[in-house]
Amino acid sequence: FFKQKTAYEMVLRDWSSDVCSSDLVIGAGNFAKMYGLPSLAASAARLACLADINGVAATHAGRKFGFENVTTDYHAILNDPNINTVVIFTRHDMHAPLVMEALRADKHVFVEKPLCLLPEQIDEILDLARSRADRHLVVGFNRRFAPHVIKMKELLAGRMEPLCMSMMVNAGVAPPDSWVHDPKVGGGRIIGEGCHWIDLMAFLAGARVVRVSATMVGESKGLAIRDDKTSISLEFADGSIGTLHYFGNGHKAYPKETLEVFCAGRTLRLDNFRALRGYGFRGFSKMKLRRWDKGHREEFCRFIDSIAAGTPSIIPLDEIVNVMRATFAAVASARSGEPIRIE
16 A cells, blocks of 8 residues: 555544544545544544654644554554554545455444445455454445434434435536546546435435436537436335436536435425425424534544444444445446346
8 A cells, every 4th residue: 555646544543441443544635634534533532543654744634633643554553452443534446455454453444435446345345344243334424424414314204105305416527637537546426426425315215225227428529527427316125216416517606415305295405414494394494504514523423432332333234335336336327328226
């Protein structure tokens, strides 16, 4: 990994005198600085060590977020018996190898989405995770922990019919030469980011994805990237349906995320994780926050608390696997034009 140019950092945490945790945060990019590390620092865990291939960057971030130590060698962390949790914030191509290395080292693992870039890596990771059933493996599907989404789940509890969901994502333009489009490094934007909203709809439905069909825009002169302009249709085991419109060609002033849910003569509309409106719900009409809250802090706090308390993982492994299989199926369907059933 040191031969790669991608910077990475590892966060090692300790929750109590006898329960230690290590967070391997690989990739000291904007996400780690803006969301990951602040959320970790706000949790109840003790920040024991941070590692980055760039020693200067590790030192700076370590001081800023209150780490006790910094290092440039993450192997020292994986081999430390007093550290039991790893958090990974790298570029996408390093996720699967580091997840597997951390699991083999008998660590709890938190990895930012996606879990992996290749469908065949799912089974290898799944075998490792099952062989270490007492270790947690969590992917950063933070939106299911957002206050608005928790409220939506509460409002939809006890429903007697399937959901109809529409998710519009104004993803923004990413230059054709951006690493996110590189299939070997970023995996493409649907795999790298689209999995977020597939998980969100699966969480609201409370059911796994069973069938996927997708369509991307056609070829056009001057259009270098097509797969980030895709519509994905999802069918769930409980009969619910969902559509994800992931468009990377919109204006940045337009809201990024708009979710609508229809069920039993009622409707919920979530606007950009700022305002939730309800139609037909007794005692509820709206919920508004002053600023975005997409669930990052709540996710990390719950992750840490679950390990400290010895409670089940905050996201069941089978749900993570199903979402990733559905994401890969969406990409394959958009390319082939054929629907794909998720076994």
